Amino acid sequence: MRYDFHTHTHFSDGVLSPEQLIDRAIENSVEWLAISDHDCVNGIKPARDYVLENQLKINIIDSIELTAQSDFGEIHIVGLNIDPENQSFINLINLQQQKRWERAEVFDMKFQNIGIDGLLNELKRTCKQVVTRSHIARALVSLGHVQDNNQAFKKYIGKKGRIKVKTNWIAMEGAIQAIGDAGGISVLAHPTRYTMSNRRLGYLIEEFKINGGDGIELAYPSLSPDKKAWIELHRKKNELLASGGSDFHYPNLKWSDLGRFPYIDPDTPHVFDLIKNELQ
Ligand code: AMP
Ligand code: MN
Ligand code: MN
Ligand code: MN
Secondary structure: OOOOEEEEOOOOOOOOHHHHHEEEEEHHHOOOHHHHHHHOOHHHHHHHHHHHHOOOOOOEEEEEEEEEEEOOEEEEEEEEOOOOOOOHHHHHHHHHHHHHHHHHHHHHHHHOOOOOOOOHHHHHHHHHOOOOHHHHHHHHOOOOOOOOHHHHHHHOOOOOEEEOOOOOOOEEHHHHHHHHHOOEEEOOOHHHHOOOOOOHHHHHHHHHHHHHOEEEEEEEEOOOHHHHHHHHHHHHHHOOOOEEEEOOOOOOOOOHOOOOOOOOOOOOOOHHHHHHHHHH
């Protein structure tokens, strides 16, 4: 059974439409696909319609990737198998998206202060739904201030970049609660991609579990075997379920294509065990 439980469309910072994402997933033999855009569920309905209309052999798992604030810094929580029509969940999504636009305005002001104009206009022109730092990176490229996205993150908007904007995201506990209330399960996304010590990451995983988190990503591109073993240790200790996904954004990155991520031993307790009955 090939699956991918973490992917993006052009409604957040992916580049493919939901339809193109489905086509590519099928090409890569993915049978179970979670569409998990940043703070957004707009990709789900078009994906489902496309699968139905064309009678395609793929199962969509309605999902999201929420940005949340933990005691240890900003984190991402993948909510798998959520109800995208749950009204209080939609209210939360709207609030997160509003915070993103407010953040974009502050970014725009800070960039103006260093002589870079036109960012907000470019963002309004290019964003379909959710504004992300990936859009800011692309805008800085098209406005001619950097060569590529990598340089934009390095020089300006990444962790060590010049321009920082603090955002008051939903708290981790609230995000887990909201995902649960919308019928979904919470997975701590790409744990080793947060910049924190292993000691703090260990505490974060513990808090995630204490606050009702269900799973943790144990497999994603560029995760070294050493780090994977470290996560597995903490997954087990905290009785979390394993999940895996490509975090797919762009088709040109071969190493992070749909359905491609490190192997998870089939004996490992998996989020799929929890949701498959509801999915079939
Ligand atoms: P945001 O949620 O708007 O802060 O944007 C976060 C997104 O930016 C992530 O989901 C990644 O897709 C992208 N991103 C973060 N850091 C980098 C980086 N160093 N290089 C390229 N993309 C990045
Ligand atoms: Mn992203
Ligand atoms: Mn993420
Ligand atoms: Mn992601």
